[in-house]
Amino acid sequence: MLSWPxxxxxxxxxxxxxxxxxxxxxxxxxxxxxxxxxxLAHGAMFMMGGYGGFVTYQYTHSFALALVGxxxxxxVIGVVTEQVLIRHFYRRPPEDQLLVTFGLGxxxxxxxxxxxxSLSLQVSPPDWASGITRMxxxxxxxYRLYVMGIIxxxxxxxxxxxxxxxxxxxxxxxxxxxxxxxxxxxxxxxVFMLVFGIxxxxxxxxxxVNAPVVPLTPDMGDQILVETFVVVVIGGVGSFPGAILGGLxxxxxxxxTSMFDPSYSQVMLFVVMTLVLLFRPQGLLGQSSRT
Amino acid sequence: xxxxxxxxxxxxxxxxLMRGGLGIAGALATGAALSHPALAAEAPLGNYPAGTxxxxxxxxxxxxxxxxxxxxxxxxxxxxxxxxxxxxxGNELIRKIxxxxxxxxxxxxxxxxxxxxxxxxxxxxQAQSRFISDKKAIMIAxxxxxxxxxxxxxxxxxxHVIYLPLVTGSNDxxxxxxxxxxxxxxxxxxxxxxxxxxxxxxxxxxxxxxAYLTPDYTYGHSVTxxxxxxxxxAGWTTITDQVCPLGAPDYSSFxxxxxxxxAEVLINVNFGNDAVGSIKQAKxxxxxxxxxxxxxxxxxxxxxxxGADLMQGVYGTTEFWWTLGDKNPIxxxxxxAFNAKYGYKPEWAAHVAYMQVALWADAVEHAKTFxxxxxxxxxxxxxxxxxGLGPVKWRAADHQLIRxxxxxxxxxxSAMKSPDDYFDVVALVPGEGLMQAPDAFACKLGSVT
Numbered sequence: 001m002l003s004w005p006x007x008x009x010x011x012x013x014x015x016x017x018x019x020x021x022x023x024x025x026x027x028x029x030x031x032x033x034x035x036x037x038x039x040l041a042h043g044a045m046f047m048m049g050g051y052g053g054f055v056t057y058q059y060t061h062s063f064a065l066a067l068v069g070x071x072x073x074x075x076v077i078g079v080v081t082e083q084v085l086i087r088h089f090y091r092r093p094p095e096d097q098l099l100v101t102f103g104l105g106x107x108x109x110x111x112x113x114x115x116x117x118s119l120s121l122q123v124s125p126p127d128w129a130s131g132i133t134r135m136x137x138x139x140x141x142x143y144r145l146y147v148m149g150i151i152x153x154x155x156x157x158x159x160x161x162x163x164x165x166x167x168x169x170x171x172x173x174x175x176x177x178x179x180x181x182x183x184x185x186x187x188x189x190x191v192f193m194l195v196f197g198i199x200x201x202x203x204x205x206x207x208x209v210n211a212p213v214v215p216l217t218p219d220m221g222d223q224i225l226v227e228t229f230v231v232v233v234i235g236g237v238g239s240f241p242g243a244i245l246g247g248l249x250x251x252x253x254x255x256x257t258s259m260f261d262p263s264y265s266q267v268m269l270f271v272v273m274t275l276v277l278l279f280r281p282q283g284l285l286g287q288s289s290r291t
Numbered sequence: 292x293x294x295x296x297x298x299x300x301x302x303x304x305x306x307x308l309m310r311g312g313l314g315i316a317g318a319l320a321t322g323a324a325l326s327h328p329a330l331a332a333e334a335p336l337g338n339y340p341a342g343t344x345x346x347x348x349x350x351x352x353x354x355x356x357x358x359x360x361x362x363x364x365x366x367x368x369x370x371x372x373x374x375x376x377x378x379x380x381g382n383e384l385i386r387k388i389x390x391x392x393x394x395x396x397x398x399x400x401x402x403x404x405x406x407x408x409x410x411x412x413x414x415x416x417q418a419q420s421r422f423i424s425d426k427k428a429i430m431i432a433x434x435x436x437x438x439x440x441x442x443x444x445x446x447x448x449x450x451h452v453i454y455l456p457l458v459t460g461s462n463d464x465x466x467x468x469x470x471x472x473x474x475x476x477x478x479x480x481x482x483x484x485x486x487x488x489x490x491x492x493x494x495x496x497x498x499x500x501x502a503y504l505t506p507d508y509t510y511g512h513s514v515t516x517x518x519x520x521x522x523x524x525a526g527w528t529t530i531t532d533q534v535c536p537l538g539a540p541d542y543s544s545f546x547x548x549x550x551x552x553x554a555e556v557l558i559n560v561n562f563g564n565d566a567v568g569s570i571k572q573a574k575x576x577x578x579x580x581x582x583x584x585x586x587x588x589x590x591x592x593x594x595x596x597x598g599a600d601l602m603q604g605v606y607g608t609t610e611f612w613w614t615l616g617d618k619n620p621i622x623x624x625x626x627x628a629f630n631a632k633y634g635y636k637p638e639w640a641a642h643v644a645y646m647q648v649a650l651w652a653d654a655v656e657h658a659k660t661f662x663x664x665x666x667x668x669x670x671x672x673x674x675x676x677x678x679g680l681g682p683v684k685w686r687a688a689d690h691q692l693i694r695x696x697x698x699x700x701x702x703x704x705s706a707m708k709s710p711d712d713y714f715d716v717v718a719l720v721p722g723e724g725l726m727q728a729p730d731a732f733a734c735k736l737g738s739v740t
Binding site for chain 1: 357359364365533534538539540543544545548550551567568571572575577595
């Protein structure tokens with residue numbers, strides 16, 4: 001389907017897809033950058049945000065409250081998980097961390113399946129955002145336009161927290177040299193708990209924002225997790241701006257490739273990741289070395 | 292992993308061969324062999340006789356309980372469970388399909404276990420191999436993905452164990468990947484397309500422009516290929532074929548291509564959650580307002596999940612729909628029994644599971660032995676069986692059940708008489724006229740031993 005209108009449509013769609021990936025990936029990358037833990041349960045956090053929002057919506061019939069409910073739910077789950085489990089793994093080898101978060105992801109998915117079953121659940125977009133918007137030749141679901149806006153705001157908020165506040169300064173200092181921060185008398189572990197919570201909440205927020213677009217299923221996070229890793233590798237592991245850039249690039253790759261041959265869109269994502277690993281192993285915006 | 296299992300089984304077979312040999316020697320010594328001519332033919336094969344010596348036999352079900360196809364898999368499991376319970380209690384319903392059944396199969400209680408395939412071929416092969424080697428399964432069953440069905444076909448042939456694929460729409464399952472040990476009962480790409488194409492042409496006219504949304508594996512390509520073949524004579528042309536990965540989280544880029552393609556009909560081959568997600572998003576992109584949606588191979592629970600609003604007027608084919616019970620007493624008894632036990636009307640995954648177990652029992656009862664060679668002969672004998680779909684029989688040349696295909700159309704929400712009343716049955720198309728010649732898809736069944 002090569003035509004100018006379709007090309008412009010796909011370019012735009014890539015931006016929308018990319019924004020979602022950017023938000024989820026930023027949570028993953030902030031956790032990794034600060035704690036050094038690659039959280040394989042991140043896809044499950046995304047999924048639980050959707051279910052948390054679904055439950056809130058069932059009780060309140062307010063989409064705004066569902067956004068808050070879904071995010072808070074995952075924030076709490078994130079903090080509790082960090083306190084109970086993850087913190088005991090900071091000094092363990094990376095493979096232990098991978099195994100424990102991978103297992104955690106499975107437990108979360110199966111718990112949700114136990115509670116809600118395998119049939120998919122639907123969340124409707126709020127009335128003010130349903131329908132279709134026509135922008136010249138481009139016809140786009142109104143809700144997806146809102147999603148782009150909501151995610152842009154969320155990313156800006158994350159940026160402010162990370163770059164314009166004292167806590168953000170500590171987090172970034174922790175990324176550079178956790179030992180030094182500790183010696184300065186700052187309770188690094190409390191910061192770690194917060195970072196894990198915020199990172200998880202970013203995924204949870206993305207989950208509920210995306211819920212009206214997709215059917216909710218317990219394993220909806222699996223595929224997203226894979227794409228999120230690709231984004232993080234492309235953008236630079238541990239880099240917040242890298243996650244955003246990587247997300248947008250991944251979104252455009254998925255969208256543009258589908259125009260030529262849809263069956264290659266996933267393949268191209270991995271081709272680009274491989275190229276980045278070959279020529280710039282630290283990722284586009286990643287730093288080349290860190291202790 | 293599977294290699295170990297092959298070795299295990301080979302070792303078991305050698306042991307059994309020796310035991311069998313001793314038996315034959317003993318029998319010869321007493322002169323009993325002359326009065327038992329079948330003994331020579333019943334040399335150990337697969338898990339026979341090892342799996343049939345006790346008071347019970349074991350059968351294994353491996354179906355997706357997680358992943359994109361979990362909903363259909365769970366339904367399948369319930370139908371299977373109900374059938375086994377009915378066999379063991381000698382229920383009247385299962386005896387209508389398998390008239391020789393008293394209780395159990397050949398008087399032996401049927402025990403079973405269920406494993407999760409995640410709709411992944413390698414996971415399914417591992418689980419079924421364990422059923423075969425550890426539990427001495429005399430029959431294995433289950434599939435929602437054709438990729439799994441095709442893989443287990445090969446395993447069943449190698450291990451000499453009867454396999455019942457349940458939900459599998461690819462032509463390959465009883466076509467190029469067919470095997471002697473596998474028997475498919477559900478409708479498939481070719482018969483679905485042959486059944487639905489005339490209805491589509493009748494409803495929408497000739498010379499339509501079509502966009503396809505095709506999941507990227509054997510099932511998807513098979514259905515899209517067959518639909519193109521049957522719609523071509525009426526001048527329907529393919530404008531675009533959007534091939535998407537199994538379990539895609541988002542369909543926006545594929546749907547934009549379709550929206551900009553100028554197609555008049557969208558034929559969506561997706562199944563399970565993929566069908567739900569792609570229909571939901573097609574609606575959001577305004578595609579369903581300007582194109583007719585067709586689901587040539589309807590996924591169980593689809594209407595429940597996307598809602599009657601989106602499904603009204605949508606044509607599809609299915610293996611079974613519960614309102615068939617209005618005309619067929621076996622179908623009605625099945626729907627009632629299922630509804631009483633599980634609290635909802637059975638979908639087609641449950642129906643095909645129940646029917647397959649009943650047809651297996653029928654084949655074994657007629658063979659009067661679990662010996663796979665004789666059970667296969669019994670399957671291939673061309674006997675007519677009564678089912679919830681009416682009379683059916685197995686085609687010996689490719690082990691495909693000759694059975695009708697149900698063509699449905701989604702009801703308007705206002706026309707629904709009950710919450711489950713999603714479809715009008717437009718046609719129940721007899722199976723004989725729908726099937727390809729047995730060798731058209733290069734089926735070579737292979738040998739019994």
